[in-house]
Amino acid sequence: MAKRLHYSQDEWLTLARAPMQVALAVMGTGGTSPFQMVRELIGLGEALRETDRATSAGQLIRELNTETQAQLNEIAQQQSATIDLTGLRAQALETCSRVAVIVDAKEPADGAEEYKHWVLWLGRRVAAASSEGGAQPISADEAELLDELAGTLGLRQRQVGASVADQPPVDSADPPLDSHTGTVEAAPPEGEA
Secondary structure, three states: OOHHHHOOHHHHHHHHHHHHHHHHHHHOOOOOOHHHHHHHHHHHHHHHHHHHHOOOOOHHHHHHHHHHHHHHHHHHOOOHHHOOOOOHHHHHHHHHHHHHHHHHHHOOHHHHHHHHHHHHHHHHHHHHHOOHHHOOOOOHHHHHHHHHHHHHHOOOHHHOOOOHHHOOOOOOOOOOEOOOOOOEOOOOOOOOO
């Protein structure tokens, strides 16, 4: 049975909007050039494709990942200069507050945690994508927003990882999604198991 059927229309739309609102809020934090926006949208797309390949992702994440990809495709069709990022921080925080209540009420604890971590992980991937090759740390403004979002979701930021180095590799063949952190686990180095 589809997870969507366990939610009202309004609840489902709220859950489906949250990942993109978080991503756009992160994009709108600090100065964002059209070039940075493109890199951030590409980073989000890569994270969504990784989620697609994650065999351990729960049904809720898989269904919402499909919807988030559709939203990303719609945004990608727009000219980056026409995307309005003002006021998205407040909207993302409000939406995260609502989704925390919704998933806590409707999902088992591990499913609710997986969803919350996934939403925050997507925001972190957007923040990491704005730096050149992901080599620089996330900006202080982005880190502050991610910390605020984590608190609103009922998560502790340190559970998610505080540096870009904690992010999974993009080119993994079939990265599993860690349900505790919402991140895609990196494969162990060759020779280790």
